[in-house]
Amino acid sequence: INCIGILTSGGDAPGMNAAIRAVTRTALYNGFEVKGIYHGYRGLLNGEIETFRTENVSNIIQLGGTILKTARSKEFQTPEGRRQAFENMQREHIDALVVIGGDGSLAGAREFAAEFNFPIVGLPGTIDNDLSGTDTTIGYDTALNTIMEAVDKIRDTAMSHERLFFIEVMGRNAGFLALNGAIATGAEAAIIPEIATEVDQLAELIQNGFRKSKSSSIVLVAESEVTGGAMGLAERVKQEYPEYEVRVTILGHIQRGGSPTAADRILATRMGEAAVDAIIEGQRNVMVGIQDDKLIYVPFSKAIRDDKPINRDLIQTIKMLSI
Numbered sequence: 623i624n625c626i627g628i629l630t631s632g633g634d635a636p637g638m639n640a641a642i643r644a645v646t647r648t649a650l651y652n653g654f655e656v657k658g659i660y661h662g663y664r665g666l667l668n669g670e671i672e673t674f675r676t677e678n679v680s681n682i683i684q685l686g687g688t689i690l691k692t693a694r695s696k697e698f699q700t701p702e703g704r705r706q707a708f709e710n711m712q713r714e715h716i717d718a719l720v721v722i723g724g725d726g727s728l729a730g731a732r733e734f735a736a737e738f739n740f741p742i743v744g745l746p747g748t749i750d751n752d753l754s755g756t757d758t759t760i761g762y763d764t765a766l767n768t769i770m771e772a773v774d775k776i777r778d779t780a781m782s783h784e785r786l787f788f789i790e791v792m793g794r795n796a797g798f799l800a801l802n803g804a805i806a807t808g809a810e811a812a813i814i815p816e817i818a819t820e821v822d823q824l825a826e827l828i829q830n831g832f833r834k835s836k837s838s839s840i841v842l843v844a845e846s847e848v849t850g851g852a853m854g855l856a857e858r859v860k861q862e863y864p865e866y867e868v869r870v871t872i873l874g875h876i877q878r879g880g881s882p883t884a885a886d887r888i889l890a891t892r893m894g895e896a897a898v899d900a901i902i903e904g905q906r907n908v909m910v911g912i913q914d915d916k917l918i919y920v921p922f923s924k925a926i927r928d929d930k931p932i933n934r935d936l937i938q939t940i941k942m943l944s945i
């Protein structure tokens with residue numbers, strides 16, 4: 623291996639830049655050539671490729687977003703698209719690839735690696751924390767902190783007006799942000815796709831809270847068809863319990879931005895270094911993961927399995943602590 627290409631793909635996540643920096647500099651340190659690929663797989667297809675030197679990644683560790691830009695490419699999902707991408711890689715003499723992204727991006731990497739015989743190493747870059755085989759993902763901690771700060775602010779106004787707030791957070795089909803966001807903010811409940819919650823159960827919880835002299839309530843809702851989102855849930859509660867003054871806030875893309883936390887910068891840096899180590903060791907088609915603070919290599923097929931366990935006990939913790 624002489625040249626490592628690097629790209630970010632799918633939804634951006636804070637800490638991606640720290641990862642780009644770590645991969646680039648570890649690779650340069652070890653004598654590899656490095657090529658930055660812009661706009662994810664789309665850029666690989668269109669040949670948006672630039673030789674990276676150490677200066678290309680100066681002053682980026684603290685930045686949210688991704689300097690390489692990102693995209694979700696439909697064309698790369700076709701065999702012709704992937705062939706075109708591979709031909710561009712050959713023309714640029716890229717013989718190994720580091721892909722930073724979420725499950726869709728790593729599923730693409732798995733397919734690409736199966737068709738053409740060269741090493742791809744993935745880094746888990748997503749605020750959703752929904753990749754299996756790793757305790758956490760790059761961007762998750764920052765998003766959780768953003769949620770915490772936003773909910774703290776909403777709590778002030780919720781208390782002043784004695785209102786019930788439904789706050790919707792991201793996570794695609796996973797409830798990690800909602801569940802741990804609720805723990806971090808002392809919310810009354812977390813509604814997540816992994817655990818069914820009836821409107822009646824929720825209302826009872828809220829009613830109990832109000833009865834016990836609580837002047838406001840905060841419920842975190844994970845976006846997803848299963849939960850119905852904050853809007854859907856609020857409508858149902860309002861219809862059945864018109865006595866509540868209900869408000870809804872959808873936090874939206876604010877959760878994807880901002881300067882990465884120390885935890886995300888450290889994680890991204892360690893994982894970035896491990897990605898290059900993996901290539902040196904001859905690993906291929908694996909995602910770098912972290913378990914009990916140890917870096918590990920997880921086969922793509924395991925990482926993208928939709929079965930990451932969520933700590934169900936925390937729902938009970940939230941309930942108990944909201945008395």
Ligand code: F6P
Pocket residue numbers: 633724748749750792793794845878
């Ligand atoms: O996967 C990251 C994520 O932010 C999800 O939480 C969310 O469902 C989705 O991306 C939003 O995607 P887009 O930026 O395309 O609206």
